[in-house]
Amino acid sequence: MTKPRSRRGGGRPTIADVARKAGVGAITVSRALREPGRVSEDLRRQIQAAIDELGYVPDPNARALASARAEVFGVLVPSLTNNVFAEVVRGIYDSLSDSLFRIQIGNTHYSGLEEERLLQVFGSQRPAALIVAGIDQTLGARRLLENAGCPVVQVMETGPDPIDMMVGFSHFDGGKTAAEHLLQAGYRKIGFIGARMDPRSQRRLAGYRAAMEAAGVFDARLITTTPVPSSVSLGRELFRDALAKMPTLDGVFCNNDDIALGVLFECHRASLDVPKQIGIVGFNDLDMMQVSFPSITSVRTHRYEIGTRAVAMALAAIAGNRPDRRIVDLGFELMRRESTQR
Amino acid sequence: MTKPRSRRGGGRPTIADVARKAGVGAITVSRALREPGRVSEDLRRQIQAAIDELGYVPDPNARALASARAEVFGVLVPSLTNNVFAEVVRGIYDSLSDSLFRIQIGNTHYSGLEEERLLQVFGSQRPAALIVAGIDQTLGARRLLENAGCPVVQVMETGPDPIDMMVGFSHFDGGKTAAEHLLQAGYRKIGFIGARMDPRSQRRLAGYRAAMEAAGVFDARLITTTPVPSSVSLGRELFRDALAKMPTLDGVFCNNDDIALGVLFECHRASLDVPKQIGIVGFNDLDMMQVSFPSITSVRTHRYEIGTRAVAMALAAIAGNRPDRRIVDLGFELMRRESTQR
DNA sequence: GTCTCATATGGTAGCGCTACCATTTGTCTG
DNA sequence: CAGACAAATGGTAGCGCTACCATATGAGAC
Numbered sequence: 001m002t003k004p005r006s007r008r009g010g011g012r013p014t015i016a017d018v019a020r021k022a023g024v025g026a027i028t029v030s031r032a033l034r035e036p037g038r039v040s041e042d043l044r045r046q047i048q049a050a051i052d053e054l055g056y057v058p059d060p061n062a063r064a065l066a067s068a069r070a071e072v073f074g075v076l077v078p079s080l081t082n083n084v085f086a087e088v089v090r091g092i093y094d095s096l097s098d099s100l101f102r103i104q105i106g107n108t109h110y111s112g113l114e115e116e117r118l119l120q121v122f123g124s125q126r127p128a129a130l131i132v133a134g135i136d137q138t139l140g141a142r143r144l145l146e147n148a149g150c151p152v153v154q155v156m157e158t159g160p161d162p163i164d165m166m167v168g169f170s171h172f173d174g175g176k177t178a179a180e181h182l183l184q185a186g187y188r189k190i191g192f193i194g195a196r197m198d199p200r201s202q203r204r205l206a207g208y209r210a211a212m213e214a215a216g217v218f219d220a221r222l223i224t225t226t227p228v229p230s231s232v233s234l235g236r237e238l239f240r241d242a243l244a245k246m247p248t249l250d251g252v253f254c255n256n257d258d259i260a261l262g263v264l265f266e267c268h269r270a271s272l273d274v275p276k277q278i279g280i281v282g283f284n285d286l287d288m289m290q291v292s293f294p295s296i297t298s299v300r301t302h303r304y305e306i307g308t309r310a311v312a313m314a315l316a317a318i319a320g321n322r323p324d325r326r327i328v329d330l331g332f333e334l335m336r337r338e339s340t341q342r
Numbered sequence: 343m344t345k346p347r348s349r350r351g352g353g354r355p356t357i358a359d360v361a362r363k364a365g366v367g368a369i370t371v372s373r374a375l376r377e378p379g380r381v382s383e384d385l386r387r388q389i390q391a392a393i394d395e396l397g398y399v400p401d402p403n404a405r406a407l408a409s410a411r412a413e414v415f416g417v418l419v420p421s422l423t424n425n426v427f428a429e430v431v432r433g434i435y436d437s438l439s440d441s442l443f444r445i446q447i448g449n450t451h452y453s454g455l456e457e458e459r460l461l462q463v464f465g466s467q468r469p470a471a472l473i474v475a476g477i478d479q480t481l482g483a484r485r486l487l488e489n490a491g492c493p494v495v496q497v498m499e500t501g502p503d504p505i506d507m508m509v510g511f512s513h514f515d516g517g518k519t520a521a522e523h524l525l526q527a528g529y530r531k532i533g534f535i536g537a538r539m540d541p542r543s544q545r546r547l548a549g550y551r552a553a554m555e556a557a558g559v560f561d562a563r564l565i566t567t568t569p570v571p572s573s574v575s576l577g578r579e580l581f582r583d584a585l586a587k588m589p590t591l592d593g594v595f596c597n598n599d600d601i602a603l604g605v606l607f608e609c610h611r612a613s614l615d616v617p618k619q620i621g622i623v624g625f626n627d628l629d630m631m632q633v634s635f636p637s638i639t640s641v642r643t644h645r646y647e648i649g650t651r652a653v654a655m656a657l658a659a660i661a662g663n664r665p666d667r668r669i670v671d672l673g674f675e676l677m678r679r680e681s682t683q684r
Numbered sequence: 685g686t687c688t689c690a691t692a693t694g695g696t697a698g699c700g701c702t703a704c705c706a707t708t709t710g711t712c713t714g
Numbered sequence: 715c716a717g718a719c720a721a722a723t724g725g726t727a728g729c730g731c732t733a734c735c736a737t738a739t740g741a742g743a744c
Contacts (some may be wrong), residue, residue: 014700025724030702040722057466061406062700065729070403080432086423093422093449102446107435107573121444122401232630261630270637288574288603293610356730372732382692387701404730408700 010310013054022050033058060102064126069150072102073314074122076132078110078198082230084256084284084303086135088155091307092131099315101128110198112138119144126150129314135159135166136199151317153310157200158329165317166327167309171200173334174299175207178253178281181297183215187251187279191222191242193263194255195222201255204283208253221246230255235262251279251340257286260296264339280339302330305312356394361612364392406468414444415656416464418474420452420540423571426626426645427475427600430497433592433649434473441468441657452540454480461486468492471656477501477508478541493659495652499542500671507659508669513542516641516674517549520595520623523639525557526557527623527682529593533564533584536597536604537572543597546625550595563588572597576602593621593682599628602638606681622681636680644672 020027024043032039032047039047050056051260064070075092077085089105096103104127106118115132119141122130129151135158137145145152145163152164157171182190192208194201194264205223212218224242228234243249254260260282267274274280274294285300309330313323361368366385374381374389381389381462392398406412417434419427431447438445444615446469448460450499457474461483464472471493487494487505494506499513523533534550536543547565554560566584570576577600585591596602602624607618616622617635624631627642655665 014704016700026700027702027725028723031723034702038722043723057462059407060467061403061412062729063702064403065401065407065731066700066702068703068729079490080435081425082430083423083425086428090422090449097449104444104446107432107439121401125402236633252709258630262633265630265633265635288600288607291578291604291607292576293607357732358730368730369695369732370693373693376732380692385693401730404699405732407701408730408732410699410733 006031011245012059013056015056015058015333016055017049017054018047021054022046035335068126070102070125070127071100072104072125072127073311074104074106074125074127074130075113076106076108076118076122076130078108078133080105080107083286084156084301087303088133088307088310091304092311093307095311096212097310108133110196112136112141116141116144123148123217128318129153131155131314134199135162135168137163151314151322153314155306155310157203158327162326164326165310165313165323167306167313167330168328169301169330169332170207171203172207172210174301175204175253176211177207177332177334178204178283178299179208179211180337181334182253182279182281182340183211183217184252185275185279186342187252188217189219189222189246189339190217190248190251190253190279191224191246191249192255193235193238193252193259194223194225195228195234195238195259196255197225197227201225204253204255209234219246222249225255230258232258232262232265235267237262239263250277251281253281253283255283257282257284257289257296257298260298260339261288261292264292264294265298270288275339275342279342285333285335289335290337294341297337297340298335300333300335305330347351354400354401357398357400360389360398362393363396365387383507399539410468412467412469414441414446414467414469415445415653416448416467416469416472418448418450418457418460418464418472420450420475422447422449425628426498426643429645430475430649430652433646434653435649436646437650437653444632447591450475451537454478454483458483458486465490470660471495473497473652473656474659476541477504477510479505493656493664495656497648497652498544504668506668507652507655507665508653509648509672510670511643511672511674512549514549514552516625516643517546517595518553519549519674519676520546520625520641521550521553522595523676523678524595524621524623524682525553525559527617527621528684529682530559531561531564531588531591532559532593532595532621533566533588533591534597535572535577535580535584535594535601536565536567537576537580537601538597539567539569543567546597561588564591564656567597572600574600574604574607574659578608579604580606581605592619593623595623595625599624599626599631599638599640602640602681603630603634606634606636606638617681617684621684627675627677631677632679634681636683639679639682640677642675644674647672 015026015029019029029047032044066189079085108115131153133156135154154166156166158166224238260280263280267278272278280296282296285298289296289298316323357368357371361371363614371389376385421427425490450457473495477496499510500508556597566580594605602622605622609620622638624638624640627640631640644681658665
């Protein structure tokens, strides 16, 4: 003789069931769950017993509706398969796994319009915080973020004008450092090879250019780029193009490590000695860079940490104590390896 | 003189505002949004105009609460950075990007307990569908999935006893095919190198073993595995271990492509000729396999398609027409390349 | 012309939870 | 010992939406 359940809910226990069983008011159960400090030890125990017995799990939808705030972190990244963003997202997940917060990821496909659309969708949920990749939001996206009514963290890059908070590093400096390293190692005809060429890649290119110009060796024909998404095989092709255009090339700074690996393989295939004939520098320092033969010099970035720091800053802001440093520059590290050891 | 807004909601327009402006009942607006066919052309236009003017966006939380069903796909994968799962997830996102459904990803970290916990959390939202990686759920997880009250798709693998629906392929057959290929190519002392050794890797190993035993060349010392997470550098180390244990090794079937790449690099470093002295086969066929020097034979799997098919099946089930084939085997394809061309 | 019946629309009553505002009790002050 | 005040608990009224049922309207059957 089970008591008839209301037509909807599907028979799961509600906060009222718990309250009845524990002999308290519903609001006290709610408080025991959210602010245990404000409920006496005794009641807390009783309530917990009732919860365990009934197998009660709070309904996040009802909670969000009543409190006008969902326990959701919205995360917007341009790609799900690019290891770089996957690492950031992993950092976010790991930092949030013990908390009540859920995570909702949006894939912008490197499109500002898509980012705006997703922001609209995410905003309708009243998320607890938003984490977005990059600093080149469209005006519309920027406005949506400013009016989101929750902490916002821009990640991957630092820049002069944060919407709210920022965690990242300077891609310009990264590119500059890479090019300077090649110059110091004695390379002169140093090419830039870049795929996708999203804003961050553009700034790496700008850094490369600044270093090359400072050394008086810049030449526009050294640059080979494409908007096509990056891949190892594309790296190989672009390097062949670059060589065809400029046969005296003696080094390359690659947009990222996939491209660098493609270049390395093509060097093997064409019997070009690395690092003697060609120096190679990658970007991001994926695990494989240190294992390849020869190992590849790369600019190490702190992707996982970007994710964890972004969450830490957002959580602090939610808790009411906004960090005094709104922009966190995590820097990068040039990993010198065999591929530039002439 | 704006009319005072209720203390909560934050001033965003609600369905009631739209209804008032359009001069219809709230329920008609609701219907116009969800079942446009049931509302006359005229009203639909009026309502759309009101929506546009007010900038109304439905509140998914309220919707979920009222309908006891959230427009959310729950997705559980063991890793976010492993390219294999990232591809599946990308397929899921792309298939769902035009729909109203949101996606919530959970990272189980290859732990059954964590999977159960996440299932509990996800279930509390009453998701529209659940997609989970693998077929080795714990008993508790299985029960949760059976009682989720929504379509469930197990992905990555096929097996005899689906909870609901399944999309994947046979890892046993994949491993067997790889080993048979090496045998046919003339290799005899064929090692198995595996990292992480999750259930799918175990089954690839079993397939390898079956092929080796059938050929009468199986030897337990040919197997080198570790529970440590996979990486290119780990591939290199494991290969050195394998060689130390069995110096006459003339081929390796690797758990996955990262390991295979590590093996290749170690061969370069140790001046072992691939494919003459060592044959290499990978698994998954990442882009880089076809570009490496020499290019690496690998078992191509259809990861992106697994994601899209899983969504298609779930959507069909939600719409009421469950596919008659509950188990979809997408197979795999052996990509023969230079690394096994003796 | 009456009687069905499908179509189009609306009203009411929640969904499960929490914000807001009591109310009660106990503790401390002077 | 009265008065003030903090701590602990509860009642009520929604949050924004949709399920359910009712009603109105017009088309078609005979």
